[in-house]
Amino acid sequence: MGSSMVVPPLLRAVIMGPPGSGKGTVSARIIKHFGVKHLSSGDLLRDNMQKKTEVGILAKSYIDQGQLIPDHIMTQLMLNEIKRLDQHNWLLDGFPRTVAQAEALDKECHIDTVIDLDVPFETIKCRLTARWIHPASGRVYNLEFSPPKVKGIDDITGEPLVQRDDDKPETVSKRLQAYDAQTKPVLEYYRKKGLLKSFSGTETNKIWPHIYAFLQTKLPDVSQKDAAKPR
Numbered sequence: 001m002g003s004s005m006v007v008p009p010l011l012r013a014v015i016m017g018p019p020g021s022g023k024g025t026v027s028a029r030i031i032k033h034f035g036v037k038h039l040s041s042g043d044l045l046r047d048n049m050q051k052k053t054e055v056g057i058l059a060k061s062y063i064d065q066g067q068l069i070p071d072h073i074m075t076q077l078m079l080n081e082i083k084r085l086d087q088h089n090w091l092l093d094g095f096p097r098t099v100a101q102a103e104a105l106d107k108e109c110h111i112d113t114v115i116d117l118d119v120p121f122e123t124i125k126c127r128l129t130a131r132w133i134h135p136a137s138g139r140v141y142n143l144e145f146s147p148p149k150v151k152g153i154d155d156i157t158g159e160p161l162v163q164r165d166d167d168k169p170e171t172v173s174k175r176l177q178a179y180d181a182q183t184k185p186v187l188e189y190y191r192k193k194g195l196l197k198s199f200s201g202t203e204t205n206k207i208w209p210h211i212y213a214f215l216q217t218k219l220p221d222v223s224q225k226d227a228a229k230p231r
């Protein structure tokens with residue numbers, strides 16, 4: 001039996017979108033429903049900053065300025081992590097963010113699909129100042145949209161939540177500029193390859209059912225919840 005079973009190909013997906021477009025929020029739902037491994041460049045960098053690794057110390061100076069980390073550092077860091085997920089379906093979040101990164105990724109693996117969250121900048125600006133995160137897990141909250149059960153406390157661990165230093169209004173503007181100049185060309189890069197699936201809107205709850213339906217054509221839902229009402 002075993003040797004004749006058809007093994008479906010592993011999913012290699014990327015989620016893109018400007019800062020605050022909901023990549024982390026949507027990724028959490030994708031993980032819950034489709035059981036994929038999630039690799040977030042921002043979470044990885046924040047973990048390195050917190051541990052004060054060489055990469056973390058270097059990254060901090062860029063992140064605090066709202067600038068991207070140099071390509072060679074970012075690519076090495078991420079490709080290293082990606083290798084460890086070899087046998088799993090995976091979703092990259094926050095990488096690639098430049099065409100050079102996308103090209104380096106292409107040399108290592110074949111990407112199947114790129115989910116693009118197309119959310120207007122105006123919507124995003126207010127969201128980020130109300131964002132709170134649990135750094136150890138990457139769980140993300142929002143004072144209005146998805147508040148924690150207890151103010152300032154992570155629902156699962158009971159540990160304190162923090163605000164990201166780079167969510168200050170001045171830094172947010174710089175990050176949006178970097179997105180326009182350096183990351184938008186990546187969308188074009190994947191569009192030309194026929195891999196880009198854009199989802200437009202201003203509310204995650206309205207965008208999510210479309211993403212869910214799209215992914216269901218690729219992977220089975222492994223969550224217990226009623227698939228008719230994906231949350």
Ligand SMILES: Nc1nc2c(ncn2[C@@H]2O[C@H](COP(=O)(O)OP(=O)(O)O)[C@@H](O)[C@H]2O)c(=O)[nH]1
Nearest residue numbers: 020021022023024025127131141142145203204
């Ligand atoms: N008001 C509002 N906030 C949202 C919505 N979707 C996500 N958020 C919040 O917006 C912030 C940014 O979302 P996040 O998933 O961290 O975006 P990322 O930066 O692309 O990973 C977080 O505080 C989310 O809780 C939404 O539809 N409406």
Ligand SMILES: Nc1ncnc2c1ncn2[C@@H]1O[C@H](COP(=O)(O)OP(=O)(O)O)[C@@H](O)[C@H]1O
Nearest residue numbers: 018019020041042063067068069074094095097
């Ligand atoms: N692929 C990348 N290339 C360069 N810099 C990156 C990359 N991913 C993350 N960073 C740095 O980390 C910061 C935070 O990233 P992230 O948490 O993904 O932001 P957001 O969730 O707001 O999109 C970015 O503003 C950038 O400075």
